Amino acid sequence: MTVAPLKGMACLALATVxxxxxxxxxxxxxxxxxxxxxxLQKMQDAARNLDYAGVYTYQQGNIVLSTRVVHIxxxxxxxxxxxxxxxxxREYIRHNETTQCxxxxxxxxxxxxxESERFPAVLFDDGERLPAHYDLQLADTPDRVAGRECRDLxxxxxxxxxxxxxxxxxxxxxxxxxxxxxxxxxxLAQIVFNTLEVGxxxxxxxxxxxxxxxxxxxxxxxxxxxDLAAEGWRIPLPxxxxxxxxxxxxxxxxxxVKHLVASDGLSTLSVFIEAYSGPEGQPHDLGxxxxxxxSVYRKRIGDHWLTVLGEVPADxxxxxxxxTEYVPLAVR
Amino acid sequence: MQATNEQEQQASLEASISxxxxxxxxxxxxxxxxxxxxxxxxxxxLIGDVLRSEELAIKPSDFLYARISRAIDEEPPIVAxxxxxIRRYARAGLSGVAAxxxxxxxxxxxxxYFAGSDPAPEAPVMAxxxxxxxxxxxxxxxxxxxxGPLRQASFRVGEGR
Numbered sequence: 001m002t003v004a005p006l007k008g009m010a011c012l013a014l015a016t017v018x019x020x021x022x023x024x025x026x027x028x029x030x031x032x033x034x035x036x037x038x039x040l041q042k043m044q045d046a047a048r049n050l051d052y053a054g055v056y057t058y059q060q061g062n063i064v065l066s067t068r069v070v071h072i073x074x075x076x077x078x079x080x081x082x083x084x085x086x087x088x089x090r091e092y093i094r095h096n097e098t099t100q101c102x103x104x105x106x107x108x109x110x111x112x113x114x115e116s117e118r119f120p121a122v123l124f125d126d127g128e129r130l131p132a133h134y135d136l137q138l139a140d141t142p143d144r145v146a147g148r149e150c151r152d153l154x155x156x157x158x159x160x161x162x163x164x165x166x167x168x169x170x171x172x173x174x175x176x177x178x179x180x181x182x183x184x185x186x187x188l189a190q191i192v193f194n195t196l197e198v199g200x201x202x203x204x205x206x207x208x209x210x211x212x213x214x215x216x217x218x219x220x221x222x223x224x225x226x227d228l229a230a231e232g233w234r235i236p237l238p239x240x241x242x243x244x245x246x247x248x249x250x251x252x253x254x255x256x257v258k259h260l261v262a263s264d265g266l267s268t269l270s271v272f273i274e275a276y277s278g279p280e281g282q283p284h285d286l287g288x289x290x291x292x293x294x295s296v297y298r299k300r301i302g303d304h305w306l307t308v309l310g311e312v313p314a315d316x317x318x319x320x321x322x323x324t325e326y327v328p329l330a331v332r
Numbered sequence: 333m334q335a336t337n338e339q340e341q342q343a344s345l346e347a348s349i350s351x352x353x354x355x356x357x358x359x360x361x362x363x364x365x366x367x368x369x370x371x372x373x374x375x376x377x378l379i380g381d382v383l384r385s386e387e388l389a390i391k392p393s394d395f396l397y398a399r400i401s402r403a404i405d406e407e408p409p410i411v412a413x414x415x416x417x418i419r420r421y422a423r424a425g426l427s428g429v430a431a432x433x434x435x436x437x438x439x440x441x442x443x444x445y446f447a448g449s450d451p452a453p454e455a456p457v458m459a460x461x462x463x464x465x466x467x468x469x470x471x472x473x474x475x476x477x478x479x480g481p482l483r484q485a486s487f488r489v490g491e492g493r
Contacts (some may be wrong), residue, residue: 118478232341234348234360245476251468261476270473289466296466302340307469325348327363329341 035138039153040127042174043167047121049073050173053206054146054196055085056119060189061292069120070206081207082118091209102209102216109213111220114245119191120176122167124244124263133158133240133264134165143168145177146193154182155266161238161316162267163188163293173198181293181311188293189311224248226258228273232328235271238316240264269310269317271324276303290314297321346372353380 053070066085071078080094091102094116101110130136134155142149150168157164164182169175178192226248228235237243241262251257257274286298296309297317306324308317349364349372351357364373 116476116478121478124477234363236357247476249472251472257472259472259476261473263477268473268477270469270476272469272472294470296469298466307466309466309469309473323357325344327341327345327348329338329345329366329368 035136035153037127037130039136039138039169040123040130040167043169043176044121044123044127046170046173046175047071047117047119048078050175050198051200051202052120052175052196052198053202054193056191056193058119058189058191063292066194070202072202072204072207074204079204079207081209083210089210091211093207093209102211102213104211107216109216109218111218112223113220114223119179120193122165122176122179123265124268125242125265127265129240129242130155130265133162134266142171146196148172148177148196150177159239160313161240162264162312165266170198183293183313222250228258228260228271232326233273234325234327235260236320236323237262238320241267241269244268267310267312269308269312269320271320272305272307272309274305276300276305288314288318301326342368345369349373349376353377 051072053068055066055068057064057066059065065087068081068083068085070081073079077096078094080092082092082094084090089104093100093102097113097115099112099116101112103110134157137154137156139152139154142151144150145168149171151171152166152168155165155167166178166180166182166187167176168178170177175196175198177196178190180190181188224247226246228246241264244261244263246258246260248256248258251274255274255277257272260271260273262269262271286300289296289298293311294309295312295314295317296307297314297320298305298307299321300306301324304326306321308321308324310317345363345368348357348360349369352359352364353373353376363369
């Protein structure tokens with residue numbers, strides 16, 4: 001009832017504006033458009049399509065780890081070389097979805113074939129679902145990271161099932177220069193470029209691995225897809241989270257563990273299921289471990305261990321673990 | 333073993349159906365669609381109907397109450413915990429498969445996530461061996477999500493043979 005007259009007035013107002021000609025005052029007073037998922041998509045596209053090279057640092061609690069990245073797009077697709085600068089030397093040579101992990105102390109090349117993106121890529125899908133679960137706020141003033149001007153986009157969670165994020169995207173290219181995970185008390189973890197070069201200056205020679213691996217042993221990591229729901233697992237993911245992938249993987253001692261990864265586009269959590277093999281008398285519920293940004297909850301369901309973990313609030317992993325059920329009877 | 337499993341699964345399904353009827357959880361129709369599921373669903377609704385309606389309930393005689401109280405008195409106290417039998421056969425059966433697949437078995441180098449003495453105050457502290465086992469999961473999580481630091485794994489080729 002109230003809509004119709006308002007609509008009429010709006011039309012009238014528009015007509016008046018049209019008659020009176022341009023009104024610069026009105027245009028200046030227009031609020032900044034709400035940042036939408038397209039701003040995140042621009043970051044993702046930049047991380048995938050640009051040539052860049054630099055060093056970024058991951059920091060969480062007292063952990064500081066630096067990594068050199070070289071990313072080049074040529075006629076064959078994406079090529080990337082990632083070198084760990086701290087701890088034992090490791091290099092990852094990626095060509096599209098094939099990644100070689102070079103382990104010089106073992107003289108082994110591990111080959112993995114699946115999509116694997118990491119920083120500066122920050123999204124796990126097109127980001128369309130993010131505004132439903134985060135309030136997007138673009139900073140009014142620019143910041144500076146790795147000598148480049150960037151602007152912070154803050155994603156404030158709308159519920160308690162995820163942490164917040166703040167991503168500073170390069171003014172010129174949209175490339176994320178800094179990504180922070182925000183808890184109630186501030187920054188929980190961050191990953192930030194220290195040096196960065198974008199564009200033509202990035203030479204393809206920089207993609208060559210440090211070591212000559214022609215004599216090294218090559219091991220392909222088998223990936224087996226699984227369907228936990230079809231096996232009778234009822235895993236009620238928190239609102240907004242969708243399964244990304246479900247695989248069976250080998251863990252220490254050769255035991256098989258089923259692994260589901262879920263994400264809301266930014267936040268991720270993992271659910272691991274394996275046969276119970278512990279000593280008798282072990283408690284059914286090992287409970288919660290929290291460390292910095294990470295929460296882990298482990299409990300036993302019948303003949304299985306269930307492990308839920310992720311960079312999410314502790315209650316999220318605990319609730320998911322408590323609500324997960326095994327009902328293969330219903331499947332039959 | 334099989335019977336224990338089935339009992340647990342039935343209990344789990346019954347708990348789910350109870351929660352759905354009480355509108356405490358979202359109904360999963362695919363889980364209900366089994367003879368057992370439908371039977372439980374009907375029974376629980378009948379229980380609910382009887383609880384809400386005096387007319388549907390049978391008025392039991394005082395004699396029934398007396399019999400029930402006596403039966404409860406005679407019930408032995410339940411103290412023995414249920415013991416989970418060790419599944420030796422399963423382990424023996426697996427070893428062949430494990431040996432074949434162990435070519436790519438993984439030994440993760442510990443990430444310093446749970447090291448140090450800085451557990452969150454509200455979190456119970458796990459036994460250290462248990463916490464060590466979590467490295468694997470954390471590394472596997474980061475491996476797929478690409479969130480956080482790159483794994484510093486080492487792969488012992490042929491481990492587990």
